[in-house]
Amino acid sequence: MPANAFPTSVEYFRALPEIVLTLAGVLIMFLEAVLRDDQKKIFGFLTIVGLGAALGAAISAGGDPGGAFHNMLVVDGFATFFRVLVIGVGLLAVFASIEYLERERANTGEYYALILFSIVGQSIMVTANELIMVFIGLEISSIASYVLAGYLRDDARNNESALKYFLLGSFATAFLLYGVAWIYGLTGSTNLFQIRQSLASPGAPPVVLTGMAAALMLVGFGFKVSAAPFQVWAPDVYQGAPAPVSGFLSVGPKAAAFGILVRVFMTAFGPIAARWEPIVWVVALATMIVGNFAALQQSNIKRMLAYSSIAHAGYVLVAVAANSEVGSAAVMFYLAAYALTNFGAFAVVTHIARKGEKRVGIDDFAGLAQRQPAMAAMLTIFLLSLIGVPLTGGFFGKFYIFKAALDSNLVWLTVLGLLNSAVAAYYYLRILVVMYMREPAKLGEASTEALAEASVPAGAALQFAVYASAVGTLLLGIFPGWVLDAANRAALK
Amino acid sequence: MDALLFMIFAAVAVVCGVNLVLQTHPISSALSLVGVMAALAALYLLLGGEFIAAAQLVVYAGAIMVLFIFVIMLLNAGTERKIHKASWAKYAGVPLLVAFLGLVALLVQRIAPPSENVVFGEFRKGTAQEIGRALFTTYLLPFEVTSVLILIAILGAIVLARKEID
Amino acid sequence: MPPLPIPAAAPLSWYLMLSAVLFTLGVAGFLFRRNIITVFMSIELMLNAVNLSFITFSYQLKQVDGHIFSFFVMVVAAAEAAVGLAIILTVFKNRQTLEIDELNSLKN
Amino acid sequence: MTLLDAVIFLPLLGFFALLIAPASVSRLGALAISLLVFVASLGLIGKVTGAADGYTFVNSTPWITYPPIRYHVGLDGLSLWLLILTTLLTPIAVLVSWKHIDHRVKAFYAFLILLEFGLIGVFVSLDLFLFYVFWEVSLVPMYFLIGIWGHDRRIYATVKFFLYTFAGSVLMLGAIIYLYNLAGTFDYTGILEQLRSGRIMLSDRAEMVMFLAFFLAFAIKVPLFPLHTWLPDAHVEAPTAGSIMLASVMLKMGTYGLVRFCLPLFPQAAHTSAPWIAALAIVGIIYGALVAMVQPNMKKLVAYSSVSHLGFVVLGVFSFTQAGLDGAVYQMLNHGISTGALFLLVGYLYERRHSLEISAYGGVATPAPNLSAVFLITTLASIGLPALNNFVGEYLVLQGASQAHFSWVVFAAVGVILSACYMLWLYQRAFFGRASESLSHHMPDLSGREWAAVLPLLILMFWMGVYSQSFMPAISAQNAQILGQTNRTAVASRHPVVKEVANAR
């Protein structure tokens, strides 16, 4: 029975971001009930304010690191970095969604509330220091995600996507839980530090068993980060879900999942690294290959981006396999760069898709360079970043990852990863080709309103999301210092 | 005595579980699941988990399963139709399961000292007040956070099912 | 009459084995059942199996934490049930079917 | 902030300026910018040639704190002339595209200037990371130049081009990172110093692996047989300006990389693998020439001839002799001038006749005597007629190679014969004979603009052929250094420089 039965103010302060977000979510739900429809325009603004406040809270909370609530959660540089990341992603998501929701005539309140709550879940995940917290955070973010994926409930694609996500997600979570149970049984604790201690202690349980248990947990996490062979859900879900949601899912929850994956495996399971490093090695390779090669022949851009996001998960796993301080820093930086880039791409897709997401075929981007040069240019930046061309964040991300890998002498993994990125170039280039080098054949005989619809300029908010992502991508590519130093300082020792 | 009880309830649980898998009509599956849960509740009791046993009955059997059955009724889901969709799960399923079970069994063999027996009443931490104390001190935060979880569940349910309800 | 050839008390391993069997049964249900709701129930079964493990370990370790954990699992299960069933409802509304194999419009 | 920095970043500024400015002024704007850069770059010559060796205009400012990446640029005899070549050819490319490019003009010139930025950067970077950045950056605009303004199969060609080179360079990136992990710096000079002082040791195997990683990237760019198949497609499909920049400058990135990085950084591996590489180069020389001989398409012909010519360069580099290396570097410039001119003239023909098939021509000499005269001079230059530029380079390369292995030149020199065959045959078919009515109709002689574009190249052909001393000393000095670094670790027995000295006595 610890002395301070009642939490101190500093502990609340350390949990402030989650509190702020929750309050914002609750407020919106409340207003949803009371406000008239024409007044509901403010939700977007409200959400942004809430997220902004949470962002501030997260940063300031990062000011004095430490545990809180009986070390249920720990606020360190690592946690802060990811908190900021997921909240930032949330901001982008909101900006990108406003126009979309209007276009689809979906009611806004719940949507923003869900976004907020899922961010609560993610930020709990990344701050969690206790498998229970991990589990609950994971569930919060997941359940919110399930709902978001099926948000347009009259859209068959949404339903299917939601159902698949939900069923498989819960299925995988069950494995995760089973693993947790075993770990608990083996180490007698669910606290990450204590797990580490007991694993490192001389009387440690047989490594075979802990390794198996860790493997079971890896199943759960691997599912969340869409690592092969658990990536199967991702393409279907991202393709079916609303475009902005797909963007959000492909970065936010994934980043959080990676955060907790790294934390659990590098800290708690550090002592048995020899057990899981080879697994991650194999998984990373498989993930890269599956993602890149399957993406080669996609005709639906959302699905293609889904595969590409799988591939990128593979790259991050390379850094995880490195299992070093540099590695965790690389993971952080890469996720930051990837988040901006990938979400930006999805934002552009959101815009091009138009009502009912009819225009998500790669051919629908034909001649985009003439119709909407700005959007095309931005998408070009994102794609180049995804390819990993210098002066973009994606390049530096890859660079640091492979640097980490080589630091840990993962030479072959590095070589194969580099070759993979060469393969990946092919399908990204296809989009560039279509945008710049093909005349819009389909629009040629299409009706005038189709043409008009095709060249509707993006709304202010969406444009902001796109440009912000683009600027971020370039900044991370040209002056990566500020993020990278943060990542290095926050890296798990 | 304990052993006998264990065997009985374990048998019930397994039989119901198998039944769940074999039945083609959701209702019967649901009922067998209730059976499993009841049996498990008894086993919890054997393990000294008074509170959990109760919760098991109330929350699971009482609430969740009712919800399930309600939905099944609502959609008046009938027995599964035989549609021949060749999914490799159908063929690879059994070997996979056997392999999985084998591995876990191995795990069990290695982990738990067969010597240690479960003696009813030996474990006294499972009482309501013990759990309550833990919940409101050590596990305060998770407990609070769960509220968000519930909230989001409600929200989600409303979002998705509103039309059907109002 | 001679005593039955059974030990006085069941060893822990039996409980764990039971949970393993139940978990596997849950997986089996997921793999073989074609009705979405049944599949969902199989997941619940898996969660129950996990709970059993928690409780057992908790007994072994003489700790309450396992119970807490399984308690949270129940809560989560409840939440999941609510959302999951809602999702199933929408699916049914759109497709008029609960056949899991008919939900594969998104693929490749 | 040196003059060099100005030369580097002016194109970048120009790029943005062109993006902002209305399309109507793009042509003039691009011309002005490129000319400005050219004039500025001329200012660099004096100081560099003045310095005996080492780098001038060095600017080393931190770019990224960790890992320590510096914006470290500098010029020496090796990079100077390649830089000048770039800045010279860009305005020419602009002039060539004046009429030829009629749609999406703004983007075209923007990309062209951006390309110049990348190319300049490649030649001046002294930080491996910076080098790689520029290396890739130069790839993107070329990708668009070919893909948007190219001919019919442009997309296939440009994707092929991008993937080929990208695939090569990613492995180089791996090697660069590996070097960094060893040396703790990306600074070229720093790494070199550590290698020399033995502060970092490479096992033979590691050295060979990294050498190959670098070499592959460069060999693809060169392109060295059998990695050349992207070149003909890229050239045929590219617009004239693209072909010019590609052939004259981009290919030199590869050979430059070989000289600048492969040799000094991995001398042992370079020496070990030299025979194989030389063999490939020789095969490329003869093979390229033979295949060029039977091409029905002018651009393809010139493209394959490039394969052949650059084989000479590689041969010279891997002869590890002063003469060979000097010749190789000089040959880079020569090839830039003469092949650039060839593509330019082929472009002129294309603008007139809208065909690249040789059979579509014949008898051009009658309606367009000046054009054919210029073409003839260029042809003669590219087949290495004495008193024209290529001769000096080819002679030195072969001389050097002969000092390394006489048997090499016995084969390599066959390429000289063959070059005469395919070029003269091309000239005969395209320019001699009686001109058809339609042809002489659409074959006006050179216009003032066209003269302006081609004249500098002509002058250089003669200048570089007759008075190589204006260029050679700077190159020689630098090469001597590189050779020193390369041959230090090489076994004395197969140490060509020693042999050369012996012969001198």
Next chain:
Amino acid sequence: MQLWLIPLLPLAGFALNGLFGRRLSKTAVNMIACGSVLLSFLWVLKTLSSLGVFSGGNALEEAYREHYFTWIRSGLLNIGVDFAIDRLTAIMLMIVTGVGFLIHVYGVGYMAHEGGYARFFAYLNLFMFFMLILVLGANFLLLFVGWEGVGLCSYLLIGFYFLEKFATDAANKAFIVNRIGDFGFSLAVFLIVIHFGTLDFATVFDKVKGMPVESSAGWMTAIALLLLLGACGKSAQIPLYVWLPDAMAGPTPVSALIHAATMVTAGVYMVARSSQIFLHAAGALNVVALVGLATAFFAATIGLTQNDIKKVYAYSTVSQLGYMFLGLGTGAFSAGIFHVMTHAFFKALLFLGAGSVIHACSGEQDLRKMGGLRKYTPITMWTLACATLAISGFPGLSGAASKDLILEAAYDHAPWMYWVGVFTAGMTAFYVTRAFCLTFFGEYRGEAQSPHGHGAHDDHGHGTPHESPAVMWLPLAILAVLSLVGGHIDIPKFLDPMFPLNEGGAAWLEYVATAAGLGGIALAFFFYVVVPSIPESLARTFSGPYRWLYNKYFVDELYDSLVVSPTVDGSRSLLWRTMDAGGIDGLVNGTGKTARAIGAMLRRLQSGSIRSYAAWVVLGSILMIIFAGFAGGAK
């Protein structure tokens, strides 16, 4: 001493005519073209006299040299643009500028009605420039510059009528065959640098002097043979002589200047120049002799049967060049050079005369269509007669003097060579006389009305043959005089310091040779004037050999089927279509296809069925557990 003026004057002429010629009047062009050459001829005279050549004595026994600037420097290799002049060069200078000037003048008349007038003279001047570089250059590379340069000009001038395919084909052939020779030359250059570290004549030859004569084949022999290969290309020796006969496609003055008088003797000059190397490589020298003899003989046999007047003279040129090589090969370098000079006189004369005849017959070149021209073109006939006698070795004339020296040397070297040479001399006499007779005796066999002359490129067609204008026959006259008396310029004595002459052999050698010559003349006269029916009957009786000779031993066809077409077809079908497009590129594209195939396979695993996805998860978890539990730590 401004040696550089000598080549630069023609270059200036070239520049002026080349750039502005099309805008200048004909007279202006003439002035520039001939003037520049005349000036450089005069400058040669002035230079030589100021060097005291004409005042006899031991002038120029030491080469006089001027250094202008460094051309190529790399490491220890340093090649300057230096001109040097010694006795050998002096002679060549005289020949080149002198004969060159005469031919320029002749060209004024011959080309009077041609298109591309300025172009013609520009090329001619450019040729003079390179030829003078060739003879003045003081190192191998500079020699090579002139060497390639004259090759270029010959290419341009052979292809002068570039509308005609045969002309441009001949031009390409000439250039490429020469390239094959240059291949050898350049390899020799590389070897020289390897072994001497320099290319400067003086230095190299000094070093060679110090070395022992190479009895067995060593690198010195290699150098010599490679040089010989180069010489064979330029001087049309077996096996590379094939280009010269085709080269007659060019205007006749070109044939006279480049393909008879000057350029083709460059090979001889080069071998003589590097005599030291050859003298130190005995084997190589012997090869030179053999090549020369063979060439002389076979070319002569071919010459017997040709009907195109220029072809006849072309083969005679080849054959005469063979003589020169024979001279060189037998160590009589001075004799060889001597023959170069005399040959320049009479062969230039022969060609110019032929040109005049062709001109007279308005473009007809076939001997069978001529005849009886003696009444129309007396001057041409007499001048040609001089030339014919000279080449046939008529006693006292220029040809005899040089040829006998060569034959004597051959006898010293190996008697059988002498006999072959003598026989060849007889044949030579025969076929030149034959040409002469067919041209001037009998009746005119050409059709009276030829639409227009000089093939397609002449606008003054007219019926009966006519004498050429003075501007054309004056050079003829001068050359006639030279070929009569040229033999009395004692070149061997002049060259003695450079090439010590082994004292002449027995007198009978001369008589035999002369007899052979006269015999040839007589026989030809008998065949083609007295009893014109004999040749046909002979050709009929010996139809086999005749066809062989008439078709030049089918050598062109042989080369074509053995070398040219295999290369071209092989490159097209095998290298390009099969290897490049099919093999390498196929591999590249194949990689892409494979990748896409893998992609398609992976896509199909994404069946969309939830249960199979779940199965994946289970499978994955099983694998992971196994890996972690048992294969773990296997890193």
